[in-house]
Amino acid sequence: MNWITDTLRPRIKNLLSRRETEENLWVKCPQSGQMVFIKELEANHMVVPGSGYHMRMGAAKRLAHTFDNGKYEEIALPEAPLDPLKFRDEKRYADRLKEARTKTGMPDALKIGVGLVGGALTTIAAQDMDFMGGSLGTAAGEAIVKGMMTAVERSTPFIIFTASGGARMQEGILSLMQMPRTTLAIQSLRAARLPYLVVLTNPTTGGVTASYAMLGDIHLAEPGALIGFAGPRVIEQTIREKLPEGFQRSEYLRDHGMVDMVVERHELPAILARLVMILTHAPDMAAPRRVEAQIIPPGVPLPAVS
Incomplete structure (x- = not known):
């Protein structure tokens, strides 16, 4: 022994x-x-x-916290290429994806559900920072488009909780292509006269901020959330000036007209339910017209809505 x-x-x-x-x-x-x-x-x-x-709050907890009684139908997401560029840095991108999936139990950085919010059927998407920093890649872009098309098909408002460090570098240009794709998908929501609400959480940066995160009909933000394209340090080094106190935080953006409301997390479900009720019961929103789920190319006029 x-x-x-x-x-x-x-x-x-x-x-x-x-x-x-x-x-x-x-x-x-x-x-x-x-x-x-x-x-x-x-x-x-x-x-x-x-x-x-x-x-930070995970995507599954976000959905359960927002939907009435925490109940919702989870939407199956389309498959995307696992490692389109065969990228490798310190380790293979395929291995990073495998680790992130094991850690979060999610196929990628987004989860989508359909359920009741204040009694109104609503589609909600939530990004998860624990999945590779909530980065926007091909799979996440496909998921966002799927969520918006689900809202159009079911004639529901669409809410997204953003949390991301930006585009996913391991997918290069394919990641950047998700910015115009998701932006075009928003046009389908607008053509169908469906509300698009964005809740900005800490952090929301990079290509996500430069696309769908800042194109909502109404923008809410959690207290103290970092919201911006480049980080404060990069901006200071570029302009060689000291930034104002609280620069790029949700309260600063609200005071300067970039965010409509800063809302405590406990109050978000009630505020979102109220907004959904108001927007879906307005005179010109009483009966949202069903339209074919399609992406409208840039430059093409939106269809007239009766």
């Missing part, structure tokens, strides 16, 4: 695993440094009780 391998090593492993478990039970608030019990944080919808700091 070897005392080191048979007795000492298992005890050390047990000690380390216990420490890891204890640390995972607590989360440190990035704003105040407050340590919060993870169960308490989850019960408070990932909002730190003391400071009010809004932590």
Whole structure:
């Protein structure tokens, strides 16, 4: 019997695993440094009780939090090429995708559901930062278009919760192509006279901000969310000037007309339900016309709506 391998090593492993478990039970608030019990944080919808700091919230929890009674029909997403460019940096892109799918249980960075919001049938998409930083790739672009076309087919408003670091570099130009594709898909919502609401969460940056995230009929944002194209440090280095306090945060954008409302996470379901009710019961919205789910090319006039 070897005392080191048979007795000492298992005890050390047990000690380390216990420490890891204890640390995972607590989360440190990035704003105040407050340590919060993870169960308490989850019960408070990932909002730190003391400071009010809004932590990241996964796509599945977003949908459950927004739909009435947390019930919704999940929409199957179209398949996309796994690794179209056979990209490799420190590791293969295919391996990164596999790790992200194992970690999140999602095929890509987006989840879509259809259910009731304030009693009105609504289609909602939510991006997940835990899946490769919520980056916009071919699969995510296909999912967004699918969500918008589902809203057109079912004559429902469309809501999207954005959370992204921007385009997915491992897919190169194919990732950038999702910006005009999703922008064109929005035209189908407008042709069908269906409301398009955007909820900007922390962070929403890069190509996502430069496309569908800033093209909604109404823009809401969570408190303190970073919203912009390039980061503050890059902008400061480019213009060689000190940026204003709170620059690119949701409150700053609201004060300068880029965001309509900054809403606490607890209040979002009620606010969204109210907006959906108002927009779908306005005189010219009483009976949204069903249109064929199609992308309207740029430069082509929108069809007349009776």
